[in-house]
Structure formats: C-alpha cells, structure tokens
Amino acid sequence: xxxxxFQFALFFLAVLPLNWLLRRQPLGYRLFLLAASYYAYxxxxxxxxxxxxxxxxxxxxxxxxxxxxxxxxxxxxxxxxILGLSGLAFFKYYxxxxxxxxxxxxxxxxxxxxxxxxxxxPIGISFFTFQGISYLLDVARDPEQLADNGLDxxxxxxxxxxxxxxxxxxARQFLPQITAPTMTRETWVRAYxxxxxxxxxxxxxxxxxxxxxxxxxxxxxxxxxxxxVALGCVAYSIQILCDFSGYTDLVMGVGGLMGFTIPDNFKxxxxxxxxxxxxxxxxxSFSTWLRDYLYFSLGGNRKGLLRKHFNxxxxxxxxxxxxxxxxxxxxxxxxxGAGLIVAHFFxxxxxxxxxxxxxxxxxxxxSWFITFLFVTMAWIFFRAESFSAAMTVLKRIVIFDGRxxxxxxxxxxxxxxxxxxEIAGWDIVGxxxxxxxxxxxxxxxxxxxxxxxxxxxxxxxxxPQFIYFQF
Amino acid sequence: MDKRQIFGAIAVYCLxxxxxxxxxxxxxxxxxxxxTGEDDVTLKGLRSSRELSRSSGLSGAMDGMDCRLxxxxxxxxxxxxxxRNSAESDKPASDLAAPDDSPYFRTAYLNADxxxxxxxxxxxxxxxxxxxxxxxxxxxxTATDFGLQIELAASAGQSASAQDPAKKAVKSVLAVGDSxxxxxxxxxxxxxxRYEGVNFARVGKVSSxxxxxxxxxxxxxVPVLIxxxxxxxxxxxxxxxxxxxxxxxxxxxxxxxxxxxxxxYQKRVExxxxxxxKKKTPVYWIELPVVRDVEMxxxxxxxxxxxxxxxxxSEGCRFVDTWxxxxxxxxxxxxxxxxxxxxxxxxxAKDGVHFSTEGGDLLSEYILDYISKYxxxxxxxxxxxxx
Numbered sequence: 001x002x003x004x005x006f007q008f009a010l011f012f013l014a015v016l017p018l019n020w021l022l023r024r025q026p027l028g029y030r031l032f033l034l035a036a037s038y039y040a041y042x043x044x045x046x047x048x049x050x051x052x053x054x055x056x057x058x059x060x061x062x063x064x065x066x067x068x069x070x071x072x073x074x075x076x077x078x079x080x081x082i083l084g085l086s087g088l089a090f091f092k093y094y095x096x097x098x099x100x101x102x103x104x105x106x107x108x109x110x111x112x113x114x115x116x117x118x119x120x121x122p123i124g125i126s127f128f129t130f131q132g133i134s135y136l137l138d139v140a141r142d143p144e145q146l147a148d149n150g151l152d153x154x155x156x157x158x159x160x161x162x163x164x165x166x167x168x169x170x171a172r173q174f175l176p177q178i179t180a181p182t183m184t185r186e187t188w189v190r191a192y193x194x195x196x197x198x199x200x201x202x203x204x205x206x207x208x209x210x211x212x213x214x215x216x217x218x219x220x221x222x223x224x225x226x227x228x229v230a231l232g233c234v235a236y237s238i239q240i241l242c243d244f245s246g247y248t249d250l251v252m253g254v255g256g257l258m259g260f261t262i263p264d265n266f267k268x269x270x271x272x273x274x275x276x277x278x279x280x281x282x283x284x285s286f287s288t289w290l291r292d293y294l295y296f297s298l299g300g301n302r303k304g305l306l307r308k309h310f311n312x313x314x315x316x317x318x319x320x321x322x323x324x325x326x327x328x329x330x331x332x333x334x335x336x337g338a339g340l341i342v343a344h345f346f347x348x349x350x351x352x353x354x355x356x357x358x359x360x361x362x363x364x365x366x367s368w369f370i371t372f373l374f375v376t377m378a379w380i381f382f383r384a385e386s387f388s389a390a391m392t393v394l395k396r397i398v399i400f401d402g403r404x405x406x407x408x409x410x411x412x413x414x415x416x417x418x419x420x421x422e423i424a425g426w427d428i429v430g431x432x433x434x435x436x437x438x439x440x441x442x443x444x445x446x447x448x449x450x451x452x453x454x455x456x457x458x459x460x461x462x463x464p465q466f467i468y469f470q471f
Numbered sequence: 472m473d474k475r476q477i478f479g480a481i482a483v484y485c486l487x488x489x490x491x492x493x494x495x496x497x498x499x500x501x502x503x504x505x506x507t508g509e510d511d512v513t514l515k516g517l518r519s520s521r522e523l524s525r526s527s528g529l530s531g532a533m534d535g536m537d538c539r540l541x542x543x544x545x546x547x548x549x550x551x552x553x554x555r556n557s558a559e560s561d562k563p564a565s566d567l568a569a570p571d572d573s574p575y576f577r578t579a580y581l582n583a584d585x586x587x588x589x590x591x592x593x594x595x596x597x598x599x600x601x602x603x604x605x606x607x608x609x610x611x612x613t614a615t616d617f618g619l620q621i622e623l624a625a626s627a628g629q630s631a632s633a634q635d636p637a638k639k640a641v642k643s644v645l646a647v648g649d650s651x652x653x654x655x656x657x658x659x660x661x662x663x664x665r666y667e668g669v670n671f672a673r674v675g676k677v678s679s680x681x682x683x684x685x686x687x688x689x690x691x692x693v694p695v696l697i698x699x700x701x702x703x704x705x706x707x708x709x710x711x712x713x714x715x716x717x718x719x720x721x722x723x724x725x726x727x728x729x730x731x732x733x734x735x736y737q738k739r740v741e742x743x744x745x746x747x748x749k750k751k752t753p754v755y756w757i758e759l760p761v762v763r764d765v766e767m768x769x770x771x772x773x774x775x776x777x778x779x780x781x782x783x784x785s786e787g788c789r790f791v792d793t794w795x796x797x798x799x800x801x802x803x804x805x806x807x808x809x810x811x812x813x814x815x816x817x818x819x820a821k822d823g824v825h826f827s828t829e830g831g832d833l834l835s836e837y838i839l840d841y842i843s844k845y846x847x848x849x850x851x852x853x854x855x856x857x858x
C-alpha cells in the first residue's frame with residue numbers, strides 16, 4: 001500500500017500501538033514487525049512475498065555460513081551476490097536483454113527464440129537486494145556483525161517503511177534498535193513534522209511541478225518555447241528532490257514513531273558547490289553503498305590515479321544502470337562519473353597548489369551555478385523516456401526558440417523558494433522542534449490534523465506514485 | 472522507554488488522524504462508498520460526519536478556499552467545476568435517476584434481500600474467476616463471449632444510430648480521459664503532426680472515470696472543455712478506473728460484479744454522451760485495451776460492452792474497436808508486437824495496463840486511420856512533416 005494512501009493511515013493506526021505494546025516481548029515483537037512488513041509488502045502482490053522471503057532466507061543462511069566458516073567466506077559471498085544480483089538482473093533487465101538480442105538477431109535475418117516472458121518487477125527489489133548484500137558483506141568483513149537473532153535479518157531486509165524506496169539501511173545501525181528503541185518528546189515531535197513535510201513536498205510541490213510544467217515539457221518539448229523547456233528541466237530538478245526527499249521524510253517520520261532512527265538521505269543537495277559535495281548530500285544511503293561495496297571493492301583510489309578515475313566512472317555508470325534498463329540511465333550515470341573525475345582532478349590540483357586560497361563569494365556562486373546546471377542537465381537523461389527524447393529536450397533549449405507554449409509561470413516561485421531554502425541551509429525541522437516541543441498533545445494533534453487535511457486539499461485528487469517506486 | 476512519550480505519540484496520531492479525516496470527509500466519503508456496501512457502519516459514520524461538515528459551513532469554507540486558489544491549478548488535477556457559477560445543486564451532475572423498466576433493477580436486484588444480492592454478486596464473480604482459470608487461448612473481447620449471460624437493457628429514449636457526420640475538415644482535436652488518455656496523448660499529438668493545420672489538446676485526470684465524479688466530474692466538465700477548446704472531434708479514452716469501482720445509481724449502488732453494474736455503467740455513459748451531444752461535437756469512444764490481469768480484463772470487457780451500446784445509441788458517437796490491435800495471435804495480452812520489419816516492439820508499460828511509447832504510437836495511428844474514414848485529415852507534404 002502506498003505510504004500516502006488512506007489505507008496506509010489505517011494500517012499504521014493498528015501498527016503503531018501494537019509496536020509499543022509488544023516491545024517488551026522479544027519474540028512476539030519480532031514476529032509482529034515481520035508480519036506487518038510482509039502484510040504491507042504483500043498488499044502490492046502476494047507473489048512478491050515469496051521473492052522477498054527466499055532472498056531473506058539465503059541472506060540469513062549465507063550470513064551464518066560466512067561468520068562460522070571464514071575459509072569459505074569468498075565462496076558464500078560470491079553465492080549470495082550471484083543469487084541477489086541475478087534475481088535483480090532477471091526481473092529488471094530481461095526485457096532489455098530480449099530487445100537487444102532481437103535487434104541483433106532479427107537485424108541479421110535470424111529468428112529470436114528467446115521466450116517473451118511477461119515479467120513483473122517486484123516493487124522495491126533494487127532496494128532490498130542492496131540492503132541484503134550490505135548485510136552479508138559487512139558480516140564477511142567482520143563476523144562480529146552477524147545478527148544475534150535470525151529473525152532480525154528477515155526484519156532488516158523487509159522493514160516496511162524503507163522496503164520500497166530506501167533509505168538503504170546498514171545492519172549495524174538498524175539491528176540494535178529492534179531491542180533498544182528511541183522515544184523522547186523531541187523524537188515524536190520531529191516525526192510528525194517530517195510526516196507533514198513529506199506530504200507537503202510530495203503532494204503539493206512535486207505533484208504541482210509534475211502536472212503543470214514538467215510533464216508537458218518532457219512529453220512534447222517541440223510545442224514549448226526554449227525558455228519553458230529550460231524552466232521545465234529546472235522544475236524537474238526540484239520535483240525529483242521534493243518527491244524523493246518527501247518520501248524519505250515520510251519514512252523517517254513513520255520509523256521515528258516506531259522508535260527507529262532512519263538516517264537522512266538528503267542534506268541540502270542543491271547547496272553543493274561541486275559534484276563530490278553533491279553526492280555527499282544526494283541519496284546518501286545509495287552513494288555510500290556504492291562507495292563502500294562497489295568503489296572500494298574495485299580498489300577505490302588505492303591503485304593509482306588512472307584506476308581511481310576508472311573506478312569512479314564504472315561505479316557511477318553502474319549506479320545509473322541500477323536505476324533502470326535504459327540507455328538514458330546509463331548516460332546519466334556516466335555523466336556523473338565523468339563529472340566526478342573532473343571534480344576530483346580539480347580538487348587534487350587546487351589542494352596541492354601553494355597559492356591555494358579559499359574561494360571568494362563570486363567564485364563559490366559560480367561553482368554552485370555550474371554544479372546545479374550540470375546536475376540539472378544530467379537529470380534530463382534521467383527523466384526522458386529515452387536517450388533520443390533527452391536529446392530532443394536539450395536541442396530545444398539550446399536553439400533559443402521563443403515560439404511555443406509558455407507554461408508553468410506559477411512554478412517559478414516554487415522553484416525559487418526551494419532553491420533558496422537549499423542554499424540558505426535553514427534547519428526547519430530543528431527550529432520547529434525547539435519551538436513547539438513543549439506544547440500540549442492536543443495542540444500537536446490539531447496541527448497534524450489541520451495541516452494534513454490542508455496538504456491533502458492542495459494536492460491532486462487520487463493517489464500519486466513516487467518516482468523511485470519504479471526502481 | 473518513556474511511557475508518557477509513547478502514549479503522547481500514539482495519542483497525537485489517533486487524534487490527528489480523526490481530525491484530518493473529519494476535515495477531509497467530503498473526499499473520504501465517496502472514496503469509501505465506492506469500496507463498500509450500504510450496510511457498512513463506517514460508511515454511515517462518514518455520511519453523518521459529512522452532513523455535520525456541511526451544516527456547520529466547514530465544507531463550504533473549504534470549497535471557498537479551493538475556488539480562491541483555482542487560478543493556480545488551471546483545471547489540471549483538481550476538479551473545480553463547483554467554482555463556476557452554476558444553478559446546479561452540489562450533487563454531481565452524473566447522479567443518475569433509478570430506471571423503472573430495468574428487469575435487473577426491479578426483479579433481480581431491488582426486490583432481492585441482502586443474502587440474494589450477495590449470491591448474485593458471487594455468481595458473477597465466480598464467472599470471472601472461472602474465466603481466469605480457463606486455459607490460455609481463450610481471450611474474447613466481448614462480455615457475451617465470457618458466457619456471463621449479461622443482457623444489457625435497451626437504452627431508454629430513442630435509439631438512434633450514430634449520425635453519419637459529413638466528412639468535414641478537422642482543425643482541432645480534444646482528447647479527454649483518465650491516465651490512459653494522458654499516456655496516449657503524446658502519441659496522438661505526434662501522429663496528428665502529419666496532418667495539416669490540426670491543433671491537439673488533451674485533458675486527462677489520473678484515477679478518474681464516470682464512476683468517480685468525486686475525483687473529476689466528467690459529465691459536468693466536458694461541455695465546459697468543449698466551449699474552451701472548440702474541438703471538431705472529441706476522443707474519449709476512459710473506463711479503466713470505472714472497471715474497478717461501484718457505480719452510484721440514484722440512491723442505489725451498482726456493486727462491481729453484480730448484474731446491475733453493466734447496465735448502470737451504460738446509463739452513465741449515455742448520460743455523459745447526452746451532455747456532449749448538446750454541443751454537437753462528434754465523439755469517438757476508444758475501446759479500452761486488454762490488460763495483464765485476467766479478471767480486470769473481464770471487467771474491462773464489460774465496461775467496453777456497455778460503452779459500445781451507449782455509444783451506438785447516442786447521437787454523434789462512434790465506438791472505435793481496438794481490442795484485437797493489442798492482443799497477440801491467440802487473442803491474449805502481450806507486451807510485444809512485431810513491427811513490419813519483424814522486430815519485437817514493446818507496446819505495453821511494465822504495469823501491464825498503460826501503453827509504452829511505441830504502443831501508444833501504434834494505437835494512435837490506428838485511431839487516426841479509423842477517424843479519417845469519417846472526417847477529413849489532410850496529410851502534410853513530405854517536406855513539411857515534423858519528425
């Protein structure tokens with residue numbers, strides 16, 4: 001069930017009190033949490049549960065094997081990687097493989113005998129696969145990381161707030177919270193703010209931008225003026241931030257109310273003044289996963305400059321490919337990889353320079369602008385239906401054609417406000433918690449109810465999907 | 472663990488949810504109505520709350536706020552028809568009057584007690600389940616092919632064949648509907664660029680349909696859209712959401728899966744088309760496609776059948792059969808179709824309902840080929856065609 005649906009609100013009405021009533025019963029609580037997670041996941045498609053269970057089972061079993069028998073560690077890790085990644089590859093990339101073979105074979109007058117399977121992508125598979133892999137690799141590197149209770153592994157892989165679109169959790173941070181939750185006044189005040197913030201970002205901001213400018217710009221760029229297309233691309237940068245960070249806020253809020261501290265996935269990413277900094281602020285759980293389990297495994301920066309750059313490029317390109325079976329995603333990842341190489345190179349040169357001085361305000365502004373421009377340009381490939389569609393959008397911008405529809409004027413204040421907030425770095429959550437934490441419970445309930453209803457009122461009729469659900 | 476804080480967190484959630492639901496009762500009630508029977512206690516509670524909200528002026532205040540903010544939304548994903556000055560009541564225009572002559576309504580359903588109604592619902596549902604269990608290869612396109620023995624009532628009023636519009640030139644096309652219409656729109660626009668001087672506009676509402684006027688009241692809004700866009704023809708692509716919803720029928724609800732549902736839907740479509748007929752705009756009702764889920768396909772077939780009957784009985788409407796275009800050689804749902812060079816092209820999106828870009832292109836070309844039999848679409852010269 002979608003986290004912004006009324007069904008989820010009712011589901012959580014039952015889960016929240018039970019979560020705390022059963023906390024003192026170790027086995028009962030674990031079974032409850034697992035049942036709730038499986039129920040939430042199974043509401044999409046019961047068949048998905050089998051995939052989730054099988055993967056969780058092998059993660060647990062191979063984790064045990066890795067911890068108990070270090071001699072076979074590499075074999076067990078390889079087995080788990082093959083299992084997890086081949087499952088992910090099959091569900092996500094079989095169609096791409098089929099069509100590629102079709103192009104190659106039919107193009108040469110041969111028949112394509114590959115079966116035309118109708119494969120339904122299990123929702124969240126990219127996230128829970130990566131989460132399971134992180135657990136096993138952590139145990140392989142340090143057997144002390146093995147979960148004390150086998151059920152914890154199943155819960156870790158299936159934890160319903162984060163299962164569909166992350167953040168990608170780390171076992172060492174998550175597992176202790178099963179028996180040692182956090183609940184203070186600040187915790188739940190912050191959680192309710194995050195719930196409202198998430199709803200507002202998704203239902204009001206992201207939906208508005210998607211409907212009023214981004215959709216039309218990317219579907220029919222030829223009908224829009226160049227300025228509108230450019231605005232639409234900038235609007236998409238804001239839309240995806242609001243959509244994804246809004247989802248993360250909701251997850252953090254739900255997790256917080258249950259006693260779990262979910263790490264933040266976004267730390268003002270559009271305030272970054274270079275691409276390295278951007279990736280320390282954007283989809284943090286994903287970028288750190290890539291760093292810890294792919295980039296470091298490839299050798300990181302330990303094997304010379306050329307190898308470091310190659311590792312960066314490969315890591316980011318594969319990161320793009322993870323998002324979807326399309327050339328446009330690969331290009332998006334490749335662009336970021338190439339951009340990171342330039343950023344690293346520039347950083348290496350300037351930090352070694354004897355005359356290196358801290359940047360001037362104008363210099364920092366220019367760095368910010370270039371970074372934001374680059375990220376927005378790369379997003380075009382992420383949003384477009386295909387590589388050729390992305391190129392059409394880009395061409396439309398650079399020809400400076402004033403003919404066509406002018407759309408989305410009301411989007412400008414939204415874009416401006418979000419960017420200003422990013423740059424100013426105002427800690428809205430912290431300020432809010434400090435100001436209202438001592439207000440009575442009734443006041444907090446009134447705020448939640450009234451603002452929640454208002455946000456629903458301003459949002460679209462119907463239940464919107466999150467961008468990252470498709471990955 | 473601080474029990475006071477735990478209690479506080481839970482109390483805020485319960486109270487906040489209760490307050491939020493009360494403030495959103497206008498939206499919540501029809502949503503819940505479409506998913507449950509009339510005897511549901513929660514539904515009764517919601518209706519009482521809605522009355523309280525209306526009598527206290529709260530609903531009016533919220534509507535007033537919507538209307539003041541209407542300019543921001545420009546008739547996109549919010550239904551702001553109530554903000555137009557209208558002498559109509561606040562009930563949806565598509566609230567149908569109960570018919571007197573329906574054999575199902577009077578003898579089969581209205582006089583049935585609750586147990587009998589449930590039995591009838593189960594019988595239709597069982598039919599759909601049996602269909603789902605049939606061996607592959609059986610994938611018909613019409614309700615009667617399913618052996619469901621549903622007879623659609625003859626439409627009330629004069630039954631006229633669709634007027635044969637004179638083959639006049641088309642300068643403006645308006646496509647309306649649900650998310651399928653939104654998905655198809657870019658392909659339609661691309662296909663129409665091959666023709667001279669044809670403007671294209673689309674108005675689509677995700678999750679909408681004739682059974683969900685609380686999301687967007689198409690019957691009330693389409694005449695206004697016609698006045699705004701002045702289309703020469705109207706393309707209607709909707710019904711997928713309707714095939715998953717109950718339909719209000721006066722004070723009775725036609726429950727999905729009962730024999731009353733197809734008739735109620737036919738009445739809904741007739742009422743919708745009658746509203747458009749006043750504008751004298753020719754309508755092309757696009758048949759809904761087969762989908763991956765077999766049961767949903769069966770329900771969609773019922774909706775198609777009902778829409779087809781309504782269209783055939785309505786002035787100025789033509790029904791565009793598209794079912795077989797998107798099935799494979801065995802008549803089953805397929806994700807791929809071979810193009811003229813023998814390549815397998817993906818025609819459906821991963822959700823098994825919507826179209827891929829290529830699927831949309833295929834369907835658009837088919838629709839325009841069909842339409843060009845009845846209207847004049849003048850192809851651009853080769854050099855003028857926009858690629």
